[in-house]
Amino acid sequence: MDTETKKQIDELSGTATTGHDWDGIRELDTPMPRWWLWTFYLCIIWAVGYWVLYPAWPLPGGPTPGILGFSSRANVAVELASLHDQREAMAAGLATTSLQGIRDNPDMFRFAIARGRAAFGDNCAGCHGLGGGGAKGGYPNLNDDDWIWGGSLDAIHTTLLNGIRWTANNDTRIAQMPAFGGKDGVLKPAEINAVANYVRSLSGLPTEPDAKLALGKELFVTNCAACHGEAGKGNQELGSPNLTDAIWLYGSDLKSITETITYSRAGVMPAWKDRLDPVTIKALTIYVHSLGGGQ
Amino acid sequence: MSTPEVQAEIPFFAPSPKVYPQQVSGRFRRIKWVILFVTLGIYYFLPFVRWDRGPNLPDQAVLVDFERRRFYFFFIEIWPQEVYYFTGLLIMAAVTLFLLNAVAGRLWCGYTCPQTVWSDLFLQVERLVEGDRRDRIKRDEGPWDTNVWRLKITKHFLWLMIAWWTGGAWVLYFSDAPTLVYQLATGTAPFAAYLWIAILTFTTYVFAGHLREQVCLYMCPWPRIQAALTDEHALNVSYRFDRGEPRMSLKEARKHEAIDEKAGDCIDCHQCVAVCPTGVDIREGSQLGCIQCGLCIDACDSVMAKVDRPAGLIGYDTDDNIKARALGQPTHYRIVRPRTIVYALLLFVVGGAMIFQLATRATASISVLHERNPMFVVLSDGSIRNAYTVRIANKRPESRPFALSVEGPVGTQIEAVGVAPTSDWRPVVEVGPDQTREVRVLVTMPRGIISEKSTLISIKAADLFAGENVAAKENFFAP
Numbered sequence: 146m147d148t149e150t151k152k153q154i155d156e157l158s159g160t161a162t163t164g165h166d167w168d169g170i171r172e173l174d175t176p177m178p179r180w181w182l183w184t185f186y187l188c189i190i191w192a193v194g195y196w197v198l199y200p201a202w203p204l205p206g207g208p209t210p211g212i213l214g215f216s217s218r219a220n221v222a223v224e225l226a227s228l229h230d231q232r233e234a235m236a237a238g239l240a241t242t243s244l245q246g247i248r249d250n251p252d253m254f255r256f257a258i259a260r261g262r263a264a265f266g267d268n269c270a271g272c273h274g275l276g277g278g279g280a281k282g283g284y285p286n287l288n289d290d291d292w293i294w295g296g297s298l299d300a301i302h303t304t305l306l307n308g309i310r311w312t313a314n315n316d317t318r319i320a321q322m323p324a325f326g327g328k329d330g331v332l333k334p335a336e337i338n339a340v341a342n343y344v345r346s347l348s349g350l351p352t353e354p355d356a357k358l359a360l361g362k363e364l365f366v367t368n369c370a371a372c373h374g375e376a377g378k379g380n381q382e383l384g385s386p387n388l389t390d391a392i393w394l395y396g397s398d399l400k401s402i403t404e405t406i407t408y409s410r411a412g413v414m415p416a417w418k419d420r421l422d423p424v425t426i427k428a429l430t431i432y433v434h435s436l437g438g439g440q
Numbered sequence: 441m442s443t444p445e446v447q448a449e450i451p452f453f454a455p456s457p458k459v460y461p462q463q464v465s466g467r468f469r470r471i472k473w474v475i476l477f478v479t480l481g482i483y484y485f486l487p488f489v490r491w492d493r494g495p496n497l498p499d500q501a502v503l504v505d506f507e508r509r510r511f512y513f514f515f516i517e518i519w520p521q522e523v524y525y526f527t528g529l530l531i532m533a534a535v536t537l538f539l540l541n542a543v544a545g546r547l548w549c550g551y552t553c554p555q556t557v558w559s560d561l562f563l564q565v566e567r568l569v570e571g572d573r574r575d576r577i578k579r580d581e582g583p584w585d586t587n588v589w590r591l592k593i594t595k596h597f598l599w600l601m602i603a604w605w606t607g608g609a610w611v612l613y614f615s616d617a618p619t620l621v622y623q624l625a626t627g628t629a630p631f632a633a634y635l636w637i638a639i640l641t642f643t644t645y646v647f648a649g650h651l652r653e654q655v656c657l658y659m660c661p662w663p664r665i666q667a668a669l670t671d672e673h674a675l676n677v678s679y680r681f682d683r684g685e686p687r688m689s690l691k692e693a694r695k696h697e698a699i700d701e702k703a704g705d706c707i708d709c710h711q712c713v714a715v716c717p718t719g720v721d722i723r724e725g726s727q728l729g730c731i732q733c734g735l736c737i738d739a740c741d742s743v744m745a746k747v748d749r750p751a752g753l754i755g756y757d758t759d760d761n762i763k764a765r766a767l768g769q770p771t772h773y774r775i776v777r778p779r780t781i782v783y784a785l786l787l788f789v790v791g792g793a794m795i796f797q798l799a800t801r802a803t804a805s806i807s808v809l810h811e812r813n814p815m816f817v818v819l820s821d822g823s824i825r826n827a828y829t830v831r832i833a834n835k836r837p838e839s840r841p842f843a844l845s846v847e848g849p850v851g852t853q854i855e856a857v858g859v860a861p862t863s864d865w866r867p868v869v870e871v872g873p874d875q876t877r878e879v880r881v882l883v884t885m886p887r888g889i890i891s892e893k894s895t896l897i898s899i900k901a902a903d904l905f906a907g908e909n910v911a912a913k914e915n916f917f918a919p
Contacts, residue, residue, distance in 0.1 A: 161450050176454035178654060254858055276827075278814025288817040288827065390820035391887075435857045437817060437827055437882050 236260070236424045244298040247431055254431065261432025264425045268417070277436045283394055283412040288437045291392040294318050295381040296440040302430040308416030309384075317416055320384030322372070326407030331368065334407075340364050341402040347377045347389045350397060458580070459653055459719035461563060462573035462711075466738025475551050476560055484605065487612035491515075494837040496873035504614050510874070516798065517874075519835065528794045532787060537662075539783035541669050543775055544756065545676040545726075549662065550733035555655050558606070558648035559717065562599055569595040573714055599649045600641065607640030653718035656731055663728050670726075672759040673774045677732040679712075679723040679754050682766040687723075690747060705749050712736035712754060722754055803835045804842070806901045808881075808912040815917045822887035824918050830856075831878045832901050832910075834871035841904045842869045844881065848897035848916060851886045868904065883916060890918055 153162050155173055162171040195201060199211040210216075235256045239247060247253045266275060272284040279286030290296065294304050304318060311317040325332040325340075332340065342352040343361025352358065366375060372385040379387035386394065394412075395405050417426055433439070491501040491514055498505065503512040511518040518525055540547045549556060570576050570591050579588055611633045612620055623629035624637075647655055656663060670676070684706035688696065693703035706723070713721050715736060720729040722736045734756075741751040761771040811827035819825055834840050843866040846854040856867035857880040871877045883897065895918070900911040 174450050176451050178658060179453050179455040180651070180654065181658070182453050248858070251858075274813055276811060276813030278817075286814065286817060288814060288825070289819050291820045387820070391818055391822035392820055435880065437825060437857070437880075 232260070239424045239427055244302060244427060244430060247427065248298065248434075257428040257431040258435060260425065261428035261430075264421065264429050265432055268421065269429070272414075277433065281396075283410060285394055286392075287433050289392055290438040290440070291387065291390055292381060292438065292440070293320075293379075293386050293394075294384050296434070296438050298430055298434050298439070300381070301433055301439070302426070304414070305426050305429055305433075306416065306418040309414040310411055311413060311416040314416035314419070318384055320372070321411070322385075322405075322409045324407065324409040325368065327409070332364065332406070336360070336364055337403055337406050338399075340369070340406055341399055344377065344388050344402055344406075345397070345399065348391065348397075353399070456654060457719065459717065460573045460576050460714075461717045461719075461735075462714040462739075463567055464715040464735050464738050464742075466735075466741060468734030468738050472551060472560065472733065472735075476557050479552060479557055480561070484609045487609065487617035493517075494873075497837045498616060500616055502613060503616075506614060517835070519833070522801075525794060525798070528790055531790050532794075535783055535786045535790065538669060539780060539787060541666055542671070542674055542777075542780045542783060545670065545674050546663075546666060546730075546732040549656065549666075549731040550677075553731075555647060555652075555660070556717075556731060556733065558602075558644060559652045561602065562648040562652075563717065565598050565602070566595055569598065596649075599645055603641045603644035603648070604637065606644045607637035610640050611636050653729065653731075656718060657729055667728070671779070672763075673777055675756045675758055675773075676726050677722060677730065677734055677737060677754065678726070678757045678759075678762055679706075680752070680757065680762060680765065681723070682762065684723070684753050705744070705753050707743070707747060709743055711739040711743050715739040726759075802908065802910060804840070804901065804903060804908050804910050805833045805835070806899065806910045806912050807831045807833075808899050808914045810914050810917075811880075816919065818919065819884070823884050824887075824890075825882055825884040826916050828881045828883065828899065828914060829878060830881045830899060830901075831876055832869060832871050833876040835874065836906075837873050839870060839872050840906065842871060842901040843867070843904055844869060844879075845900050845902065846883050846897055847900065847911075848883070848895065849885060849889050851889050852897065852916075853884045854881060854899070855884075856881050869901070885916065885918070890916075893918055 153164075153171070154160070155162055155171065158173060161174045163174045165172050196209070197211065198213045199215050200208045201211060202209045235253075238253055239257060239260075242250070242253060247257050265273075265277065269277070273279055273287055274284075277287035285293070292300065294300055294309070307314050307316040307318060309318045310320075323329045323331060326334060326337050338353075339357040339361035341361075342356035343358050343365050346352050346358060346361075365373075365377070369377070372383050373379055373388055374385075377388035379385045393401070395401050395410055417429070421429075486502050487500065489501040490499050491512075492499055493512070497517075498512065500512065501514050503510075505512065509520050537548055566576070570579065579591075582588070608624070615633070620629060620633060624633065651659075683704065685704040686702065687704045687706035687708040690707055693707070696703040712723070713719070713736075715738070716722070716730075717733060717735065718729045718731055720727055722730060737754045737756075740754040744751045744753055758773065761773070764771050807830070809829040809831075811829065815826070817825045817827070830844070832842050834842075843862065844854055844856055845866050846852050853865070854867065855861065856869060859867040859869055859879055861867045867879075867881075869877060869879055881899065883899070885895075895916045896913055897916045898911050898913050900909060902909045
């Protein structure tokens, strides 16, 4: 139907209608104010100005750059550089301050924690977990109060710098437990079972009903006490774990302990001084120490 | 309803007719002047009002401090997480608008809307420079000689000055006003200040100087909403057609009276149209373009006085009463009716809740977040420890020491990393004035005192001096 023929004058307002009819509802055909048109033209001019001044048209070789040379990527780079400078200024303070000094200065402590947490996430979380909770298979929990090589600021710092069993570093921490049942063949399986039961008894864990604890103790004194001590309390100087506490790096069940005695264990951590700068290692030391187990 | 077909083509765009409102004096004009001076006075000078909050906080009475994320209003200080106060204010503003509308129509539009107030000010400047309605119309129709140029340039210069002052006052709410004024005077203010002054100078100049009633007609949503919310008992600026019609000149009226025919009181002098800031004819009834400023009432009353007829041909009245008058029935006003009661009640409830909340709010808060990696730690002696990130907020303008304690099974202990404990082993966290501080908190339970995988504990921070206590509940996890 030809809509033109339906154009009518609305009686109430005296204005013409557009001729569109929706179930008896008609639309008034009121002209737009002229300034409305001008704002439209202004928007077009604004858009053209924008093309000239700012990056606009996507072309195969990249967008048109615009004569102002604006680039959000470059702005981010500038901001990052400025942030980097601010951080380095604070990091310079860490470099010249002792670990205890950093720990005692609230501002430095806060900065070291922040930097340490970031570095921990990048470098350490792979084995120790994001919060330092450790993982099964010999990755220690850094939140607890049990330390194989010591939990003081200096001890943690040394461990971080030189690593554990990291043979490329001459100063690395090394403790080598013999494989009593495996390649070293010192003990027979029955003897190992006796030692394993005895070790469990040291921390109050239940033993097998027919366990030969007396034999286990005798074998422990002969073979293990040199490093772990006669009472089994371990020695952080030698890196020998305390066997009397509630924390077991490789598991406390009889099977795990038997496996440890038979084949030995030898977890490895890299020497971070070859990979990270001294300030970051200091920050990591402060962070790990603050997780809850620091001594 | 529809009648003859349209012959002529209707253009897509048409220039809006220019409105030349005439000077008027009277009751409503005086009310409008008072409101204009009070509201603009508050706007322009409030940033300079001082309010002492002690040495650690700004002393500006009203300040939106984006940098430190605080809002100050005299004795009230709002933190970002308390943004619900603004939600409450906005709800109250909307309900107030509804209530005013139910009582007396577009009071907001006619008297207090910034668009109305600034347009009114700009119009007065225009009148002072270019003369009243008749002079302005004549000048705009005539040729542009040097005198016209001089007047126009003077007018636009004054407009721009007011607009610039408006933008200048705006930025003072976001920074220490005297300092910023000094910086602006010496050209050392931050770029954002200049940018915002420029933006607000532009919008004030364009909106109050050039667009005026076009804003009400084409941009503002309130006239549409208002039309949907009004009813027959709301007071509106109305023409009493029962008294005014049939309108005719004084001469005609005398002729009609001589032959005993009815002559309306309206002498069709068009004064009501001449003074209207939006250029509408109130005699056509309530309409979108009418902002109900009451100026036509003043104009009509003064004309009625001259022709010795009773005032009030145009006045605040309800649709219901106008109908009643036409039928010769008595008039009645129903200000108290369900909708005004509901609006007032809503206003009271929301306002009351906000005042109560504001009066009883704590000046400290604590939030506790459980460390999830690891969930718990077993220590050498078999005790179990959980780590929490605790953030304490001190909303007072002085530094305060908070002693941390834990409520849980007997034997539960608390320590905070990097915070020395007091003699009773409670770690004391010093939180700076109007600041928050985050500490890592370790909670330890000895071996064997809990068997559940999860136990509810409560971490409490107590102000050592003021005695204010805040606490938060969290879970303690065990193997």
